[in-house]
Amino acid sequence: MSEKSWDRGAFFDVDGTLVSTNIAHAYAYYVFHRGTIFGTAQRVIKGLLMAPIYKATDWYNRKLFNEIFYRAYRGLSEDRLVELADDLCDAVLKPAVYPGAMDIIAEARRAGCKIVLCTGAVDITMRPLVSYLGADDLIANSLQFVEGFATGKVIPPIVEGANKANRIRDYCLQHGLRLDLSHAYSDSLSDYPMLAVVGRPTAVNADRRLRSHARAYDWPILDLR
Secondary structure (H helix, E strand, C coil), X not given: CCHHHCCEEEEECCECCCECCCHHHHHXXXXXXXXXXXXXXXXXXXXXXXXHHHHHHHHHCHHHHHHHXXXXXXXXXXXXXXXXXXXXXXXXXXXXXXCCHHHHHHHHHHCCEEEEEEEEEEHHHHHHHHHHHCCCEEEEECEEEECCEEEEEECCCCCCHHHHHHHHHHHHHHHCCCHHHCEEEECCHHHHHHHHXXXXXXXXXXXXXXXXXXXXXXXXXXXXX
């Protein structure tokens, strides 16, 4: 289908919706394949110490969680992240794709949708998965690099919550897609703005809070697991 023939999009959250992994799994892969034992040990210890903070902030405020979590990438080489992305996809992401993920993407494709992954994960990590899933485009976080090394900051705006909805709205405007005909899929109530901004939201592998909202608004509820 050509670009001009699309009039609607299907925007998929990734972690928990299409795959059972999350951004921590990708970071762990990068750390354990960094190439230096000393550097790996340092980052593993720091990650373990930070785990309770990550968990608390993820529950309380997804934007704050992203800001804190991506500080862990500080000092990682952009070239190395790109080099490892395909292997990470093969070893971590592909085996974690839910059994029904390909089916729901194919169904959206048959409905005439442009398939877009919309995720708080890093774009470098997600690009091989875009290809594997047969998606058409990607909305994701981009790390800031200076002289080839990550600064620990994400180029704003961070893709989460209301910013996800804004990015989807802007994407539809830019690409001539109708929001009222577009679909969105997510597993978490933190993505309520992303689901509410489109005409056809669907709760997928929904957590308890999202399931409750989906029932109240009469949204479809699917389980791809």
